[in-house]
Amino acid sequence: MSNRSFAILGTGALGGFYGAKLQKAGKDVHFLLNSDYDYVSKHGLVIESKDGDFTLPQVNAYNDVEKMPQCDVVVIALKTTQNHLLPQMLPSVVRDDGVVLVLQNGLAVEEEVAKIVGNVNIIGGLCFLCSNKVAAGHIRHLDYGQITLGGYANDYESTGVTHYMQQIANDFASAGISMELAKDLLLARWKKLVWNIPYNGLSVILDARTDELMSYVHTRQLVEQLMHEVALGSLSCGRIIPDSFIQTMLNYTINMKPYRTSMKIDYDERRPLEVEAIFGNPLRKAHLLGVNLPQISCIYQQLKFLDEIRRVEVRDLNS
């Protein structure tokens, strides 16, 4: 058992769940909070989970990153729409020989982190987690929970499985979290986009669940075309996604329970959409390598419009 310390930046449905699991397994965990700080510093965290409910009456809660101790592992569990805060947050909380673990969607966030703290190890994690924050300090874990880890090096060159990845995987596995190690983070991220780009995008634009998108022929075709464009983008980075993977994702989704995507939930809850991480960054990466992805670009521009309209509505509601 390691005695590595963990900083959780963003104690929401994702960060709160994984952080609580780590603390329950005996790790030294420090939680950064924003609106829920007062409540959680007094009452701790409650996790309702399909794997068993538990309560942590006392957690190390902070409302200011400057007050946090330097930690061995800094887990970025914010939405990517908050990433403009990272340059302020990261330098004070991460140790020189520490690890930053990016548990976020989309592409290229590791590059941003490397620009801020180039002297640390950066690991990307792709979470397959279905959980919601139902109240302050109260998280409901519905399904899944697995994390795929991949090491980040300059410009996403493949790192293979590193010592640091092994350590983190062991820490999380000891907390009951299923872990997978990927040799190539960029390929793993593009593969996750094969699902995220069509379903997150179309669910918001067309106000639809996954089962609705799959039960009409035109959207089913559009989903598949978008998946092939993601594979083209991946190929522009030298990463091959086979057609069989696309067929697997389509069949997987057809057989899934009707599902409201995370971006659709964000949209319905009037939260900012992770459009840049999931759509803008992949488009720009492929474009730099000379590859245009016209249908993903169409979806991106539609989402930007809807997101900006909603920002204006929220601002008007609050003024």
Next chain:
Amino acid sequence: MSNRSFAILGTGALGGFYGAKLQKAGKDVHFLLNSDYDYVSKHGLVIESKDGDFTLPQVNAYNDVEKMPQCDVVVIALKTTQNHLLPQMLPSVVRDDGVVLVLQNGLAVEEEVAKIVGNVNIIGGLCFLCSNKVAAGHIRHLDYGQITLGGYANDYESTGVTHYMQQIANDFASAGISMELAKDLLLARWKKLVWNIPYNGLSVILDARTDELMSYVHTRQLVEQLMHEVALGSLSCGRIIPDSFIQTMLNYTINMKPYRTSMKIDYDERRPLEVEAIFGNPLRKAHLLGVNLPQISCIYQQLKFLDEIRRVEVRDLNS
């Protein structure tokens, strides 16, 4: 002055307006109606117009095309979503040496008409008309009204300005309708699609007026990209639309009053959308000539989904 007779197939906002203008100018006009037949056969038509209101207390109204006399000019003023009715309607009402005037949006309707009544002259008309049916037999003409005519020949080969076009233009002009004669119907139809495809499509998908689409940078860019794809489609048919035309359409729309497109009005009123005529037919025509239009295809598939969902809703409401 000619004494040509006119059959108006579809006495709605468009057919009712033009037919009433023709009758007021002394033409022999016969109106086909559906739900408004009883009312209009008793009370005639009322036209409120920016060019002057008028009433026609008595019109030749029919609820069955078989009861109509054979006419010199048969005006197709149905929505294209009703075109499955044309094979039944056209043969009995059009004279052998008569003219069919297709006053519809989109592409390829003339080809369908030629398959039904190949022995008549076919003329396409592009209407720039802003009018609504506000009640049975009551039409409100808000703005514009110009028609561009173009002759149809095999596979849309350019006809130049024909004798028949001149005759019809004279008839409509004598009724106070501004007419323009196009030498190349297919070019004229593709040019109208430069506006119709982006604005009709995005207004429905993004629930937006023209001014909203133009005031956000991402939709403004998407509109322009879609216009360039329409020009590519046109080029696949050997018709060149210059960039300057696209810039003119963009500037024209920026300077327009905030406008709800006709497809958006259809969608809001839960009527079927003219997706095939405006999107499907141009896509198929370009595709047959080896040209893919991926962003128009994306919009088409989204609209098909929204239209089909709405058909299901309407069916459930009525059941």
